[in-house]
Amino acid sequence: MKAGEVLDDESIRSYLHRLIGDEGIELLEKFPEEGEYSDEELAEKTGINLNTVRHSLYALYEKRLAEYRRIKNTETGWLTYLWKIRLENIHSALQEEMAMFMEKLEARERYEEENDFYRCRTCGIFTFNDVVDIDFVCPRCSQPVEHFDNEVLLHALKQRIADVRACLGHE
Amino acid sequence: MADLEERALAAIQAEREGVLQSELWKILSIDSRKCSRVVKKLVDEGRIERIEHKGDGIKTYRLRAKEQALRPDLILAGGEIIPCIACDQECVVEECHLLVDWIYQLAIDEAQK
Numbered sequence: 001m002k003a004g005e006v007l008d009d010e011s012i013r014s015y016l017h018r019l020i021g022d023e024g025i026e027l028l029e030k031f032p033e034e035g036e037y038s039d040e041e042l043a044e045k046t047g048i049n050l051n052t053v054r055h056s057l058y059a060l061y062e063k064r065l066a067e068y069r070r071i072k073n074t075e076t077g078w079l080t081y082l083w084k085i086r087l088e089n090i091h092s093a094l095q096e097e098m099a100m101f102m103e104k105l106e107a108r109e110r111y112e113e114e115n116d117f118y119r120c121r122t123c124g125i126f127t128f129n130d131v132v133d134i135d136f137v138c139p140r141c142s143q144p145v146e147h148f149d150n151e152v153l154l155h156a157l158k159q160r161i162a163d164v165r166a167c168l169g170h171e
Numbered sequence: 172m173a174d175l176e177e178r179a180l181a182a183i184q185a186e187r188e189g190v191l192q193s194e195l196w197k198i199l200s201i202d203s204r205k206c207s208r209v210v211k212k213l214v215d216e217g218r219i220e221r222i223e224h225k226g227d228g229i230k231t232y233r234l235r236a237k238e239q240a241l242r243p244d245l246i247l248a249g250g251e252i253i254p255c256i257a258c259d260q261e262c263v264v265e266e267c268h269l270l271v272d273w274i275y276q277l278a279i280d281e282a283q284k
Contacts, residue, residue, distance in 0.1 A: 152282070
């Protein structure tokens with residue numbers, strides 16, 4: 001799978017950018033299409049700092065988006081790691097991320113459903129429990145708080161959770 | 172064959188209610204025998220399910236994907252990626268301002284639809 005095709009997708013590009021930053025994306029764009037390369041060769045070919053190349057490769061490796069083969073020099077005993085990119089695994093990497101963040105969204109959904117919210121125009125949102133015993137003033141600045149209707153927020157959250165669940169086949 | 176399998180799966184995933192096998196081979200512009208082989212492979216791999224379907228006196232199968240096509244766009248809201256991915260902060264979902272900001276973006280996206 002060519003890196004260019006994968007990186008054309010805005011969402012996937014954002015994901016990879018979160019993992020490896022600007023220079024990591026540059027590494028992917030410049031990574032030769034064929035063959036396997038040591039980190040030093042890649043730094044030389046791409047002009048990217050060696051430490052950044054290593055950091056990016058290991059971050060990708062953790063998500064199975066890069067793999068290496070280790071070879072040993074029989075004379076010196078030195079080990080060399082030869083890398084190649086495995087962007088064909090991007091969908092399974094994203095699936096794992098979605099399963100992880102779906103749990104967090106569901107936890108937030110429960111919190112939004114189980115609480116009543118109040119807003120201070122200066123300090124932000126508080127729960128009913130935060131303000132009920134202090135006469136509905138802001139716990140930080142003591143200004144009166146007003147009821148905050150989270151219906152729109154909750155609806156959007158539920159919709160996204162439903163979409164992610166469907167996408168993961170959890171219906 | 173692998174490419175055809177992916178095309179078949181994509182066609183099945185594209186319809187929430189699935190696709191009739193008698194329609195699938197027309198969608199893919201292949202003959203029905205070849206279509207049967209592809210369908211069998213997808214069933215054996217557990218990627219689709221095959222449900223008997225009778226319509227107009229003809230027996231066929233409704234093919235439904237077990238997983239919908241992956242939608243990478245679901246990690247974004249307002250062009251921003253969900254903060255939970257590659258987050259190195261201690262996770263307290265109830266207090267995470269980054270997550271709340273992202274959910275606000277989600278609500279804005281929803282309102283703009």
